[in-house]
Amino acid sequence: MKRFAAIPLEFCLKISGFVLSLFLGSCLVNHASAEGAAVEPSYQSQADQAQQLLAKAIERYRQIGDQALAEFSRQGAFVQGEQYVYVVDTHGVMLASGGPSALYIGRNITALIDPSLGAAFTNALNQPESQAIHSQEYHWMNWHDGKVERKRAFFQRVDDKVFAVGYYLPRSSPSAAQALLDDALKDMKNEPHDTIARINQLDPKLTRDDLYVFVIDTDNMKMVAHGYNRRLIGTDFRQLMSVDGQPVGQQMLTAIEGRDKALTHYLWRNPVTQKPEPKETLLERSGHYIVAVGYYANADENAKR
Known part of the structure; x- marks a missing residue:
C-alpha cells in the first residue's frame, strides 16, 4: 500500500485556503472546449490526463451515485500516478480524496478559514450547477516527494458536489524565467549591491518555484549571487561544471x-x-555584471531539438 509523504501541519491547515482560491480565483473554461484550456505546452499531456480522469470520475458518480466516493478515496482506477480525484460538497465538507487531503474527509473545511473568507467561499460553492469546467493554478505539497510545488486543477460542479483533479508543475515556463530576469535586471540597475544581497538571502521576490537568479561579476569572474546554492557564492565562475562534467561556466x-x-x-x-x-x-548584462535565470525543460522536449 502506498504511503503518503509526511505532511507538515501548516500545510494541512492551508487546504481550506487552497479550496477558497480554487473557486474564487478560477479561470472558467467552456465544457465543450475544455481541452483547449490555457496550459503550458510542456504539460499538455498531464492536462489531458487530468481532464480525462475528471470526466471518468463524474461519469462513475452519475452511474452509481455516492457509492463512487469510496472508490475515489482508495488506490485504484481513480489514482493515476500523482493525479487523484477529490470531492467537496456545497457546504464545504470534504467527501472524497485519493491523495493526502483524505485526512479531511468528513470535515467541514470552511471552519478552518477566516470568517470573512468563509462567507465568500460558501457563496462560491452555492453557485448553480453548470457544465463548465474550471481551472486554477496554486501551490500544494506533492505527496510523492514531500515538496511544495505548483499545481493546476480542473474541477466541475455536479449536483451538490465539486469534483476536481490536478497535476503538478515542477518546471516553470520560459516566459516566467524571462519575467524574473526582467525584474532582477530592473533591481540590479537601481540597487545592484542591495539586489545581490537579496538574491543571496533567498528573497521570495527573486526566487520563484524552480526559478532563481544568479549573478557573475565580470571584473573578477566570481559568482557574487546565487538564489539556490550559497556554496557557489565567491567561486570562480569559469570553473563551474554541469552535473555531467561539462564546463558550463566557461560556456x-x-x-x-x-x-x-x-x-x-x-x-x-x-x-x-x-x-x-x-x-x-x-x-543578460547589467553594467559589469551578468545576470542569469534558467528554466528546466522536459527531457522529452529536449530530445526533440
Whole structure:
C-alpha cells in the first residue's frame, strides 16, 4: 500500500485556503472546449490526463451515485500516478480524496478559514450547477516527494458536489524565467549591491518555484549571487561544471562574449524535483555584471531539438 509523504501541519491547515482560491480565483473554461484550456505546452499531456480522469470520475458518480466516493478515496482506477480525484460538497465538507487531503474527509473545511473568507467561499460553492469546467493554478505539497510545488486543477460542479483533479508543475515556463530576469535586471540597475544581497538571502521576490537568479561579476569572474546554492557564492565562475562534467561556466561566458544577451543549454539539478534535468539559461548584462535565470525543460522536449 502506498504511503503518503509526511505532511507538515501548516500545510494541512492551508487546504481550506487552497479550496477558497480554487473557486474564487478560477479561470472558467467552456465544457465543450475544455481541452483547449490555457496550459503550458510542456504539460499538455498531464492536462489531458487530468481532464480525462475528471470526466471518468463524474461519469462513475452519475452511474452509481455516492457509492463512487469510496472508490475515489482508495488506490485504484481513480489514482493515476500523482493525479487523484477529490470531492467537496456545497457546504464545504470534504467527501472524497485519493491523495493526502483524505485526512479531511468528513470535515467541514470552511471552519478552518477566516470568517470573512468563509462567507465568500460558501457563496462560491452555492453557485448553480453548470457544465463548465474550471481551472486554477496554486501551490500544494506533492505527496510523492514531500515538496511544495505548483499545481493546476480542473474541477466541475455536479449536483451538490465539486469534483476536481490536478497535476503538478515542477518546471516553470520560459516566459516566467524571462519575467524574473526582467525584474532582477530592473533591481540590479537601481540597487545592484542591495539586489545581490537579496538574491543571496533567498528573497521570495527573486526566487520563484524552480526559478532563481544568479549573478557573475565580470571584473573578477566570481559568482557574487546565487538564489539556490550559497556554496557557489565567491567561486570562480569559469570553473563551474554541469552535473555531467561539462564546463558550463566557461560556456556561458563564451556565449555572451561581445553580446548583451545570450541563451545556453546544459544539464543541472532541479531544486524542486532534485533530479538532473536539461536546463536553458537566459543571460543578460547589467553594467559589469551578468545576470542569469534558467528554466528546466522536459527531457522529452529536449530530445526533440
